[in-house]
Amino acid sequence: MSKRRVVGGQWKLWVGLAISAAALVLALLGIDVQQVGETLAQAEYVYLVPATVGMVAYLFARAVRWRLLLGPEVSLSRCFWVTNVGYLVSNVFPFRLGDPARAVVIGQGEEISVAAALSTVVVERVLDMLMVVALLAGVTPFLSGTGSTVGAGVIAGVAGLAAMAVLVLLAFRPEWGRGAARWVLERVPGLDSERWERALDELLKGLAPLRSKRRGLALLAWSVVVWAFVVAFYWALMRAFMPGPPVLAAAFLVCVVGLGMAIPSSPGAVGVFHAVARYGLTVPFGVPTGQAVTVAFAIHTFQYAVGCLLGLIGLAQESLSLGWLRAQAASAGPHQAASAGPHQVASAGPQSSGSDPEDIGTEEVE
Numbered sequence: 264m265s266k267r268r269v270v271g272g273q274w275k276l277w278v279g280l281a282i283s284a285a286a287l288v289l290a291l292l293g294i295d296v297q298q299v300g301e302t303l304a305q306a307e308y309v310y311l312v313p314a315t316v317g318m319v320a321y322l323f324a325r326a327v328r329w330r331l332l333l334g335p336e337v338s339l340s341r342c343f344w345v346t347n348v349g350y351l352v353s354n355v356f357p358f359r360l361g362d363p364a365r366a367v368v369i370g371q372g373e374e375i376s377v378a379a380a381l382s383t384v385v386v387e388r389v390l391d392m393l394m395v396v397a398l399l400a401g402v403t404p405f406l407s408g409t410g411s412t413v414g415a416g417v418i419a420g421v422a423g424l425a426a427m428a429v430l431v432l433l434a435f436r437p438e439w440g441r442g443a444a445r446w447v448l449e450r451v452p453g454l455d456s457e458r459w460e461r462a463l464d465e466l467l468k469g470l471a472p473l474r475s476k477r478r479g480l481a482l483l484a485w486s487v488v489v490w491a492f493v494v495a496f497y498w499a500l501m502r503a504f505m506p507g508p509p510v511l512a513a514a515f516l517v518c519v520v521g522l523g524m525a526i527p528s529s530p531g532a533v534g535v536f537h538a539v540a541r542y543g544l545t546v547p548f549g550v551p552t553g554q555a556v557t558v559a560f561a562i563h564t565f566q567y568a569v570g571c572l573l574g575l576i577g578l579a580q581e582s583l584s585l586g587w588l589r590a591q592a593a594s595a596g597p598h599q600a601a602s603a604g605p606h607q608v609a610s611a612g613p614q615s616s617g618s619d620p621e622d623i624g625t626e627e628v629e
Contacts, residue, residue, distance in 0.1 A: 290538040349365035386482075
């Protein structure tokens with residue numbers, strides 16, 4: 264690793280830590296400690312049971328959706344455990360390496376390459392962004408004082424639609440992507456153009472499922488299921504610490520937290536999560552500050568603990584170490600994936616792409 268890259272990484276780490284520290288101060292500013300104690304004392308902890316069910320259901324639904332992109336040769340159980348490994352990595356390491364880590368782990372099998380898996384992760388994140396924006400559009404007409412959130416939602420929506428349009432275009436016209444990449448590579452001296460073109464072919468394989476109307480509709484349907492379970496999970500945790508919270512509050516909280524995660528932060532989004540959640544409850548719903556902060560800490564702590572536990576189980580299932588995975592995820596990318604050994608970059612095969620690299624773009628749309 265070059266010295267410049269190390270210095271750049273350290274700079275980003277310190278910026279994230281500083282933002283998290285400032286956000287944590289904002290989250291705790293002016294809270295009534297006595298009110299926090301009363302909220303904890305009066306909490307109905309029985310609601311942690313449905314919260315656990317909701318979180319596991321959400322993770323299972325994510326695994327089902329990811330498998331639609333990866334292909335049937337990757338087992339559903341493996342998708343589930345590797346999904347949790349990704350959350351574990353994001354929780355304990357900086358730079359949000361969870362998604363590259365998922366691609367690296369799933370690429371250890373012989374079903375799909377790391378590069379193809381990376382492109383499926385990108386599709387997933389774009390779908391998530393669009394779902395959050397759609398949910399925000401559904402709840403904001405019933406709320407007041409949410410102008411800044413709506414503005415962020417509009418920006419995210421435009422970006423999400425643009426990104427999805429590019430991904431679908433590349434899925435149907437991969438030769439356009441190859442042509443553009445070739446044009447760029449020819450103008451950059453010192454690059455191994457053939458190596459990068461092989462990496463691009465692997466990335467395009469991961470987009471192949473978008474050519475299927477049936478699979479595209481299934482992806483949208485499961486995205487709705489994923490975020491419905493997230494709202495249910497948030498509502499159950501809110502209900503544990505608040506009497507009768509409206510579902511609308513849980514839905515809006517999911518939106519503001521989802522958009523707020525774009526802010527640089529420490530591992531696990533400490534501070535940023537709490538400040539954003541405090542705003543999402545106090546401004547539009549008038550929840551007392553102490554109660555809102557208690558709910559924020561409860562949701563974050565609960566999902567952090569459960570996510571890390573499931574992630575550790577997933578890591579054991581894959582017989583991998585966290586340190587090795589961090590190093591691999593930090594360097595994961597098309598170029599590295601293309602130069603990895605055959606065990607890591609096995610061909611995606613017909614089960615995930617429907618064709619060989621030469622035939623990408625000629626598959627009949629279902």
